[in-house]
Amino acid sequence: VAIKQPYHHGDLPRAMVQEAVRTIQTEGLAALTLRGVGARLGVSRTALYRHFADKQALLGAVAAEGFRTLRDDLRAAWQASAPGPDRMDPMGVAYVRFAVTHPSHYRVMFGGAVHAGAGETPGDESTDAFAVLVEAIVAQQQAGFVRRDDPQQLALYVWAVVHGVAMLALDGMLPDAVRSDWLIAFANERLRTGIAE
Amino acid sequence: VAIKQPYHHGDLPRAMVQEAVRTIQTEGLAALTLRGVGARLGVSRTALYRHFADKQALLGAVAAEGFRTLRDDLRAAWQASAPGPDRMDPMGVAYVRFAVTHPSHYRVMFGGAVHAGAGETPGDESTDAFAVLVEAIVAQQQAGFVRRDDPQQLALYVWAVVHGVAMLALDGMLPDAVRSDWLIAFANERLRTGIAE
DNA sequence: ACCTGAACACCGTTCAAGT
DNA sequence: ACCTGAACACCGTTCAAGT
Numbered sequence: 001v002a003i004k005q006p007y008h009h010g011d012l013p014r015a016m017v018q019e020a021v022r023t024i025q026t027e028g029l030a031a032l033t034l035r036g037v038g039a040r041l042g043v044s045r046t047a048l049y050r051h052f053a054d055k056q057a058l059l060g061a062v063a064a065e066g067f068r069t070l071r072d073d074l075r076a077a078w079q080a081s082a083p084g085p086d087r088m089d090p091m092g093v094a095y096v097r098f099a100v101t102h103p104s105h106y107r108v109m110f111g112g113a114v115h116a117g118a119g120e121t122p123g124d125e126s127t128d129a130f131a132v133l134v135e136a137i138v139a140q141q142q143a144g145f146v147r148r149d150d151p152q153q154l155a156l157y158v159w160a161v162v163h164g165v166a167m168l169a170l171d172g173m174l175p176d177a178v179r180s181d182w183l184i185a186f187a188n189e190r191l192r193t194g195i196a197e
Numbered sequence: 198v199a200i201k202q203p204y205h206h207g208d209l210p211r212a213m214v215q216e217a218v219r220t221i222q223t224e225g226l227a228a229l230t231l232r233g234v235g236a237r238l239g240v241s242r243t244a245l246y247r248h249f250a251d252k253q254a255l256l257g258a259v260a261a262e263g264f265r266t267l268r269d270d271l272r273a274a275w276q277a278s279a280p281g282p283d284r285m286d287p288m289g290v291a292y293v294r295f296a297v298t299h300p301s302h303y304r305v306m307f308g309g310a311v312h313a314g315a316g317e318t319p320g321d322e323s324t325d326a327f328a329v330l331v332e333a334i335v336a337q338q339q340a341g342f343v344r345r346d347d348p349q350q351l352a353l354y355v356w357a358v359v360h361g362v363a364m365l366a367l368d369g370m371l372p373d374a375v376r377s378d379w380l381i382a383f384a385n386e387r388l389r390t391g392i393a394e
Numbered sequence: 395a396c397c398t399g400a401a402c403a404c405c406g407t408t409c410a411a412g413t
Numbered sequence: 414a415c416c417t418g419a420a421c422a423c424c425g426t427t428c429a430a431g432t
């Protein structure tokens with residue numbers, strides 16, 4: 001029951017992204033329509049085209065937003081962790097937790113729906129999140145816990161592992177007996193062994 | 198320029214799935230429309246509903262078809278590999294190769310578009326493909342190359358790794374310098390170390 | 395500069411009707 | 414049993430027009 005007033009959004013693009021994220025989170029990607037977003041913001045359904053090229057571009061912004069909070073989550077997990085050989089474990093847990101608690105949003109980030117269309121860059125936001133992982137690996141290398149391979153390459157491997165765990169959980173591929181937090185714990189252990197010095 | 202004749206398909210559902218797979222492979226998931234499938238098969242656009250509940254169900258069949266060929270690919274890779282500690286490596290290569298050569302089809306299999314709607318089982322086809330992996334792990338355990346954890350759990354971990362590598366490749370997350378076959382080679386090595394006895 | 399309203403082309407799905 | 418044809422409700426997008 002929003003009161004209609006002379007529209008003067010401080011930041012309509014931002015409001016649209018937030019509304020899109022909310023819709024995706026609560027009702028799923030299929031329920032995201034430009035008409036719905038516009039209506040819920042008290043704006044015409046074509047107002048979006050003033051700020052985004054098309055729906056695809058809106059999804060790109062949604063994905064970027066997701067990568068930002070994922071980066072923050074990873075950073076927080078890393079900074080809160082105690083030094084030691086398993087210092088990276090909380091990052092893995094945080095990663096999978098993000099995916100499981102925001103399944104639709106996570107799918108938009110990795111679903112290929114984003115840059116399937118235009119030649120848009122996958123987004124510097126994803127590289128930012130990746131950078132947090134690389135930094136952690138470098139630190140663990142200096143602490144003597146991780147083998148001295150190229151940190152970028154090791155980070156790709158680690159990302160593949162946690163991403164794979166997250167996706168299997170999201171797709172319901174895990175047997176009922178195997179919960180996602182159990183699998184990431186197991187994966188963390190095998191991962192550590194695999195990249196140890 | 199197909200000749201119109203009294204329609205008598207031997208197996209229309211099967212033809213529809215094949216046509217859908219072809220469309221997805223050549224033009225992408227977004228280009229898949231029931232109208233198009235019908236037209237290319239010389240049949241009404243609503244004929245599909247005689248054999249499938251809806252478009253979702255057709256995608257489910259497409260996914261199942263994908264899991265079958267993936268299973269065959271994995272099995273072939275395993276059987277062609279020489280005994281030894283790195284005997285599972287070709288399976289990893291075959292897995293990523295399947296994903297990279299059939300990106301859209303692979304996304305349908307894991308995109309969540311399938312069982313996002315109905316309460317349809319993820320498909321015994323995926324479990325079949327998974328079973329090939331479990332068998333390989335059991336064999337490697339008996340050969341003394343893989344630690345004696347629960348094979349199912351180890352298989353989940355291995356699947357997460359290759360699935361993660363495949364997804365990162367498909368999403369264009371890999372730097373230009375890192376090709377997917379290079380990453381899976383690296384991943385295979387670290388994976389082996391991680392699960393070795 | 396920013397937003398609207400009508401219109402366009404397209405889609406999945408339903409349903410009565412045909413053979 | 415299997416397929417058709419018209420109709421329905423919905424969608425993303427375009428564009429001339431308003432302020």
